[in-house]
Amino acid sequence: MTTQTTLPAKAGHDTATDSATKAHRMSLLNGLFELRAFIALAVLVVVFSLLSDSFLTVTNLITMTKHVAINAIIALGMLLVILKGGIDLSVGSVVGLSGVVAGELLQGLRLGFLDTIAYPPVWAVIVLCVAVGMLVGLVNGVLITRFRVAPFIATLGMLYVARGLALLISNGTTYPRLAGSPELGNTGFGFLGSGRPLGLPTSIWLMAILAAAVALVLIKSPFGRWLYATGGNDRAAELSGVPVRRVKTIVYVVAGGCAAVAGLIIASELTSAAPQAGETYELNAIAAVVIGGAALSGGRGTVRGTLVGAFVIGFLADGLVLLGVSTFWQILIKGAVIVLAVMLDQGQQRFQRRQGALASAAAATKTPSV
């Protein structure tokens, strides 16, 4: 064996036109992948419209959107947590807790030392309930950042704690008739669930406002950038001066607040609050975020995707009810859609990585060492 310099591997044979059409096809395919959640939603709408006359009507679309709104509002909070690379299993329990707190407050606070019952006005009830939700989130955040409990475990614990609190406060019973009464000055709670400002249900407005706010924060504010960086690589973010702990804590607080809003809407719609409300809602929210293309490992996901994810789940559920499909099938189909969406997502990422690697490999072998 003698000293020799190896030659670069054979250069690519692709002609310019070849690679141009290939690139075109690739970008087209990529675009389809990007839009998959929208496509799924479009397919759902078309299929259900064909199968049921009542699906594609304005009132039904509004009703379905109203149903979507609850999950979407929880999912927006969940999106932030998932962008951070965490998970929040406690939001379903916060939904129940928030409703129960509202119920307790609207029924009157017994002030032992004054021997009277105080009836806080509805706005105060709402503020307090959201604060309770945010407090649960804060506990999650502190457990995770300060005591280094894994998010799954910390929020699983809070799932039970918040549910237990809801049961303790309510003594296991449902608060009926939350409409309030004029003489006590606490009417108006029903507005959240059955109000229709400008012709659209309040919950839809809330969803739209929250979505716009979260999108603004994610896209335009430094916090959004910090969040994406923390989820992508928290060590690098920390070394870049990002207040990683604060970012991590805040997302749980927001998630708790969003869940509390959803809990208020539910309690308002039913004008009653059950401590069991919101069971397994955390899973629906996670599903919406994931269908929307977010990575559970963090750093990737959008508000738009999450909303579409929530719409896919909600329209699917309502559409199947309209068609009179059995409950067992409804559950099975929902599961299949979630798995399919995530499979597509994995497929897209593998596809992009593979294409990128091949392209750079070709470039490298064409131009030998520097």
Added chain:
Amino acid sequence: MNPVLRACGVTKVYGGTHALKGVDFAIAAGRVTALFGENGAGKSTLMKILAGIEQPTTGHIELDGTTVRPRSAREAADQGISIIHQELSLCPNLSVQDNLFLAREIRTRGIVDRAAQREATLAVLRRLEEDLDPDRLVGDLRLGQQQIVEIARALLQNARVLIMDEPTSALTAPEVAVLFRIIRELTTSGVAVVYISHHLDEALEIADDVAVLRDGNLVAAGAASEVTLGWIVRHMVGRDPDALFPYRETIVGAPVLSADRVVVADPHNPHRLAVNQVSLTLHEGEIVGVYGLMGSGRTELLETLAGRITPAAGTITLDGSPLGDAGIRRRIAEGIALVPEDRQRDGLVQSMSVGQNLSLAGLSRFVRNLLVTRSAEREAVERTITEVTIKTSGATAAIGSLSGGNQQKVVIGKALLTRPRVLLLDEPSRGVDVGAKADIFELMAAQARRGLSVLFATSEAEEALHIPDRLLVLARGVVVGEYRRGQITREELMSLSDGRVAAPAAQREPAL
């Protein structure tokens, strides 16, 4: 000669980094082939591909003339190719015996035959002249002993091709002697051995054939008897080493940052100090080097200055006022920026674009009315891309589409975007190709000319001797010497930094 194993036109791309660019490499039966190359030249990647741990992006591997595609280390091992990892791949919670037979348990009617395993374990340990209890937990062993266990495992697999990636890094001199005897025994019985080591003379001593990798290309190969150490170094570096390090006039200004008797506890070992009573002062316009091997405390020193680690004792002052317990964020605001050693782990956010990575640390500059002003950000990012000569299709390109060198420039650009007064760089040239290396050194010099204080840590002797105006030599957390440029020779530096100090095997070369 008849090659038992050969790599044909193998390329490997990680993200946008070309670790291998079409390598042809052959190993002969019964001979030791030593593979040389700088950090990041692609040695480990090539070995991982041969051992089935990684799959080539293009190209293929031939075993005895037939193409093989091992999909895993296990498959490769079944075909007779074993690897001893640079980073240990043992389960610390299992015993020596369990590790040796992991996934290859000796079974009698489906039941693990522990007696037979024990017998075989004792036999192979005897052969390695290592007196170890087969039932001891691997986690309780010294690093060197763990390395022996790793070697024993490869021996047990009756490999025809044995790849040893830095096998001696944690061994004592007598253990190295035993290892060399074993290698000779193996080659006599026809085993092909690939040997990789940073200790060039040691590797040349055991080798029959040599090959040199540089920037992902195999640039030279020959018989060990026909080459010299100088020949190897020339091919590793690829050019006259002096061309990398141009002479630079220095105008040293006022003192900026100083550390006074800083002590840092080792986060991994509470009985040890990572940094012990280190004092230093950085001046405007000055480049100061910290030379030290792995475990010398250089990384901990830089991270302490940057505010990531809180020192156990000592003070750090900027312009004469103590920084106290200010964290990373405050220190960035004060003008101290760090370029971390491991850019993948600590420097970059892979899910963000080139531009977003660049502006991450200096984002507060672009905030107006609580929101990020896109136009100002874009402008600053574009300027930085030009300034640090990042080769990219644009600010929105994925970070993974860049080569290692350009990724490193992004990390440096990110630090510069914070408008620092003190720039701390930890091994800035690690794992980047020679061209980018020169760019990075030029960039450091340019910043110093603009009046910045530059402190950089390195484990490459050539860099340490040529780049800094002033060099601190760090060994086991203590400054053992301070020199102006040209005051110390390579040999003095090597002996001073005590090359015999075992580098912890847990720290590894980035797989680029």
Added chain:
Amino acid sequence: MYSSIPRRQALAVVPLVSAALLLGACGSAGDGSTKNEGGKEAGGLIAIITPSADNPFFKAEADAAKAKAESLGYQTSVASHDDDPNKQSELIDTAISRKAKAIILDNAGADASIGPVRKAKDAGIPVFLIDREINATGIATAQIVSNNAQGAQLAAESFVQAMSGKGSYVELVGKESDTNAGVRSKGFTDVISQYPDMKLVAKESANWDQQEAFTKMETILQKNRNIQGVIAGNDTMALGAVAALKAAGLNGKVVVVGFDGSPDAIAAIKAGEMHATALQPAVLGAETAVEQADKFIKTGSTGAPEKQSIDCELVTKDNADQFGVFGRK
């Protein structure tokens, strides 16, 4: 059998309830031992085990049994098994080791409970089942359950009458894997199918859940606004339907009938939002069980057959004032 809480919900309260159990167990163990020495003749311990303490129905059941037993001079221990057969078995073991005189049990599964009940019997402790049956006879001393089929027919007859025997209606079914959901649904159908002008436009499961009933009802209303009646497998779902009808501006125009006789439903009936519900006399069942236990302890016989069913009572606006928590006032 009362089943407004799906099992998955019961799961969430496990830690809370176990904590409460621990506390409760400590407390009653203390006073149990002291009283046992003092008044051996006076009674002994009656163990009361129900599915969950956070559900008004089971709570009423447990409270009634406890009050009755104490008035007859027994000590009591109250615990819940959260529909977990394993936990139920442990609670029965505890009752055996504490040498209870009798066990009042609302069991955790018709098949899964046979073993534990036999275990108690073999230890010489009579078991009195309430609310839910087991699929075996000759093991429990008595099985006192409310008559679901009769209650369903009662509710359905009132429903048909209120709709004057014609019109479109929706049926909300309980959790489909729950046998009881099927029994009630069949009871409804048996009556309603006799009226050819009654038209079932949708039959949906709402999992015994209020919010789910609300959402599904809203969706069903999208398909068909012209609905005159809703009959639901329990009151919780009926109240969900009421909320949906209210949101659609149809409150008071649709006949809503539920099942269970929960206090919330009775309030809704009084308010004119619901037409009727079939009340399960939980209190009566529990009291009867304790009385028979007392008789059995004293005489060795209950004087009644093993299987006894207690009829449900129809609650409408006319008689709503006479009813309290799962029983007549």
